[in-house]
Amino acid sequence: VTPYPDFDIAALNDYAHSKGIKLMMHHETSGSIPNYERHLDKAYDLMNKYGYNSVKSGYVGNILPKGETHYSQSSVNHYLNAAKKAADKHIMVNAHEAVRPTGLARTYPNLIGNESAMGTEYRNMSPGHVTILPFTRLKGGPMDFTPGIFRMDIGSFVPGSKEHKRATVANQLALYVTMYSPLQMAADLPEHYAEKMDAFQFIKDVPVDWSESRYIDAEPGEFIIAARKDKNSGNWFVGGVTNEQSRTFDLKLDFLTPGKQYKATIYADAPDADCVTNPEAYVITSRTVTSSDILPVMMASGGGFAISIMELQTATIAIIHT
Template structure:
């Protein structure tokens, strides 16, 4: 993993939500127990960076007041990417998330960040309209109901089968996938107190929902319980040279294959809505005459997004462009498939796909 995102690092979080205050954060003052210099040095010693978080609490005027200083603070401390947030009613009053004044602000923030060589991942911002083609430092936007809304907002299982056909037309989306523990105890008895998905479907979202910035959004201890499945998150690319939309019915299912940028490797993701189905397809997008090690992460036989979301199975074998695949998807389930060019050693040790 390239970076670690830390939210709540800066002073003001005990008094921000729903208070409609013009001044909450200055975006440069950490809490006493968050040693910015030490933590960034430690991250560098591990070959990673910290990602910055700027929650505006809706006070856009205050954010613009502090923006140069905040971005300079990032540059001085080794940060090169920021997740910004716009939770709450806008200040100034009368302005709204999708209004012209806010659109002007989002563009201003992206252009200003570019001056400091900083990438922006904006949450609660306006839906993109291709802006990242002009400003590639706009590396991803949320700007639609992300994973969290499956639990506390009641998004339905078909939601992620629609996003590639509406929200994602305008640019990459940070959906924050990769949730392995889907049942949230702190939600109590709410009828939608869990993420509406199987574990295998969460892996598939890394392929079906395009973003050059992908999160591994669950707790570390939840990944440690399923390190064999987490291997796909370690392997999957985040940007692509080619994409093939193999099968799809908006609102029902989608299967996508993508060629990892600068390599010969492919990754496939397939998801379905609240109805179980079987995905049938041929790997004819692979280079003719080549062999690949296929690793399939699929729903277990007893998988179900409500009753048994963490049931999954992993299969491995040598495939070619002529190999036909048939993968069963549970209710609100899916599958993820990695296709890595086979080495001479692989061809001797890995069995042919059956």
């Protein structure tokens, strides 16, 4: 409940709210659950005071007291207690490093997402990892995977680091569709997005919740292709990701409404893209499509594709007889 001296909580919130933006609070417990619980009620009250409607809680490190773990009964009881208290205060919870959910969000929908699996911070993971999670971790509820990385060579901006994320830009865009979370994050640095604002447009356009989902084709550990319809419009978004194996796929658009025209913007791997040797190469094209069209798409090694399909408004011509 006490900000750092250089963090003016009132001024920052006033400025954000003047821009139509709500801030999200971060509660990093460092694994000291009893200490967090002592402050929990006051922390949630402070959030209400300043208009924070969501919290990202974290449990990095070994759980205290010693002998307890992230999966022990006392810890599981705490995660539930935190969600219940937050519901009473009209606050959404996005818990990181917590126990994997098992459908709890159906009872407490304010538990809007969890990390609770190997997410983006594990940068050297196999590209096939993101083709498995929809069949495992995501069965229990939404996952905050923290997607959207545009700079794959970590050493280029973290001195001394030799880490390299094995993914392409198009792959990272696709994750906003293939991995469901009604709270999404753009996880890279702003200056990296500024270099690729044409690709960032997909992150600006993609919704966070859906009225319909179609899993077009998939093989766990190999690839997954999903299409989802925006909850508030007739627009569709499609995403596909693959493991180390490059693939081509003929995408049927028969999930679109017959008789309507749409503008499809395709964010794809460049012909020479590769998750290791050329991860930031992408191409963006657009075309008018209907439900009878088939789009050929290519996914590079560790790559993918993302497509926004926006309804085109049909003009109405009125003929007046005089």
